[in-house]
Amino acid sequence: MRVVTISATYGTAGSVIGPAVAERLGVPFVDRAIPGAVAAELGCTLEEALSHDDRSEHGLGWLLSGASRLPTATFGGVDVYLPGALPPSPEDFAVHTENVIKQVAHEQGGVILGRAGALVLADHPGALHVRLDAPPRRRILRTAALTGLSERQARKLVEDNDRARTAYVRHFYRADPASPHLYHLVVDSTVIPVDACVELIATASQALD
Template identity: 75%
Template sequence: MRVVTISATYGTAGGHIGPAVAECLGVPFVDRAIPGAVAEELGCTLEEALAHDDRAAHGLARLLAGAMRLPTVTFGGVDMYVPGAMPLAPEEFVRRTERVLVETARAQGGVFLGRAGAIVLADHPGALHVRLDAPLRRRVLQTATLSEMPERDALKLIERNDRARTAYVRHFYRVDPADPGLYHLVVDSTSIPVPACVDLIVTAAEALA
């Protein structure tokens, strides 16, 4: 069973490339199912799970906003609001997320987007670890084009997401997610067209497996 992890900075089309790679390899694209599975394990609501999840826009918005001065916990160095009277411990949420990643990879394989997959599944036999990244200016242009928003808004969105996702990996794993040593393949998906990126990743995954 093929296993591919993708670490994607905002604006590098990870949400487009990941599903396409999964389809080509005949494995699930494992993204939105993860917070649901973790919520079920912990017995919390999906809303609570999304508030902690590093890929969910809803969770990132809460993690970054800092406007709701209700009960908070420190998550990756950022204060965030967590629904409910008893906030979830971030460490426990991350531990359960790791467990879901490992068990899913073993049971059915898949393409995993974000959530420090290259670190969590570093020892999984035959797993391919990919980083999608590009210069900030090109990511801004791509985000502005795809989302039909002003470039200044795209820049703010990218900077906030980059800070949050980097904080997640640094806080819980003490590594820099941009370190190329974590990956087999680093691709600039703002210069290389998405279909070509998909072909590169699929070819590498098949060769490695």
């Protein structure tokens, strides 16, 4: 079963490339199903699960308003957000999210976008870990072009998303999601066309057989 994790900074078309890679490989694209499964496991609402999910606007909201203001300490040069006045049991949501990701990888395979997949499945045999990234300026301009936002608005959107998703990985995994050592493949999808990115990732995944 093929497993691909994709870590995508805002403005790198992760939500387009992820499903296309899954279709190309003939495996599920696992995204909205993750918080749904977490909600079922914890016996909470989908809205509560989404409020702790790094791919959700609501999840980014609590990271920006809560985790981003937590006291920090430095572990190996990485600023880590320490537990404090967080929404109820955020660690429970993270643990159950990990469990769902691992279950998907073992039982059906798939393409997993975000949620620190490269760290959760670091030891999963045959999993390909991909990072989509590009200089902020190019991501801001692409976001502005696609959304019709002003450049200032696009910059805030990109910066807020980057900060929140980095906070998620640092808080729960004490790691820097931008580190190239976490990935087999790092691709600038603001320069390489989306179709070529999809083919490149799919080919790399197949090469791990």
